[in-house]
Amino acid sequence: MAQTQPQERLIGALLRIAFQATVERVRERLADAGYTDLTMAHFSVFQHLPPGGARVTTLAMKAQITKQSMSALVEHLERQGYLERRPDPGDRRASVVDLTARGEALVQVARGAIEELEREWAEHLGDERMEQLRSTLRDLARLIEQQQGTAP
Amino acid sequence: MAQTQPQERLIGALLRIAFQATVERVRERLADAGYTDLTMAHFSVFQHLPPGGARVTTLAMKAQITKQSMSALVEHLERQGYLERRPDPGDRRASVVDLTARGEALVQVARGAIEELEREWAEHLGDERMEQLRSTLRDLARLIEQQQGTAP
DNA sequence: CAGATTGGTCAGTCTAGCTTACTATATAGT
DNA sequence: ACTATATAGTAAGCTAGACTGACCAATCTG
Structure with a gap:
């Protein structure tokens, strides 16, 4: 301002x-x-995605949005083929989001x-x-x- | 990114x-x-408002949004008492938005x-x-x- | 092992953008 | 002077992306 x-x-x-x-x-x-097919909001996903991937909740915290919002963004990017989710081997609740x-x-x-x-x-x-x-x-x-x- | x-x-x-x-x-x-009662979006109104006020269309251009969107923001801020619109003396189509x-x-x-x-x-x-x-x-x-x- | 915490989803709402279409006024080109 | 075009703004309806609250399932902790 x-x-x-x-x-x-x-x-x-x-x-x-x-x-x-x-x-x-x-x-x-x-x-x-x-x-x-990308908007500003999607940038914040890539911006905070470390090599090796991260959980939705972690990404949400870093981007300072709710996990629900991050989940929606990730879902969209997954459908467009930029990201993939795989189950987290160490925690059966979680999955890891990573770049394709x-x-x-x-x-x-x-x-x-x-x-x-x-x-x-x-x-x-x-x-x-x-x-x-x-x-x-x-x-x-x-x-x-x-x-x-x-x-x- | x-x-x-x-x-x-x-x-x-x-x-x-x-x-x-x-x-x-x-x-x-x-x-x-x-x-x-203010959000991020409202910032862009104040940010681009020069002393003396400006027209909605001008503000919209500077903020890089449509005039309809800017119009809605201004309306909101007007209702909250931060801004006022007065008719532009030189142009009966236009009005000037300025700070209260x-x-x-x-x-x-x-x-x-x-x-x-x-x-x-x-x-x-x-x-x-x-x-x-x-x-x-x-x-x-x-x-x-x-x-x-x-x-x- | 009971209770609390954590990862994630579902459902519903709101804001702030967009487009398309329109009115009223102004300006320009014969 | 008169039409054509451009500009200021509004109206209506749509979408993306944020939020909250409620919930489930898995995990961790006392």
């Missing part, structure tokens, strides 16, 4: 602009590559899109400022995650 | 974490101050929340890196907005 026009835009607005640019780029490149080959391919396209944008930014800012940006954001991410861990 | 755990998190993920932290802080402080006093107060709380977070970050990073971050993000915002202006 900030002003658009005037003098000093707050950090919130600036972060939003940069973040949304990355989202837009990913959407474009995915569309170019023929992945037209098609899902892996999609994630590669998405990563490529962000790397492309990152190169463009580096060209504009220069390598040094780009590296400063990355390292500062990494520090902030660490701070934020640490606070989230202790706060609740 | 990126990985969570491993080595190098892409800039997209880092920006998302920082941006969402700002959104969370604003939500918290608004809730603390008794503004409990209650709306101004809300925006001040939101700005305060971000400034608070910004101070915390400055404390963690040091003033110099904080200022570098701000200035780099400003440069990127300019780059992005310029590209959006030329691309379509």
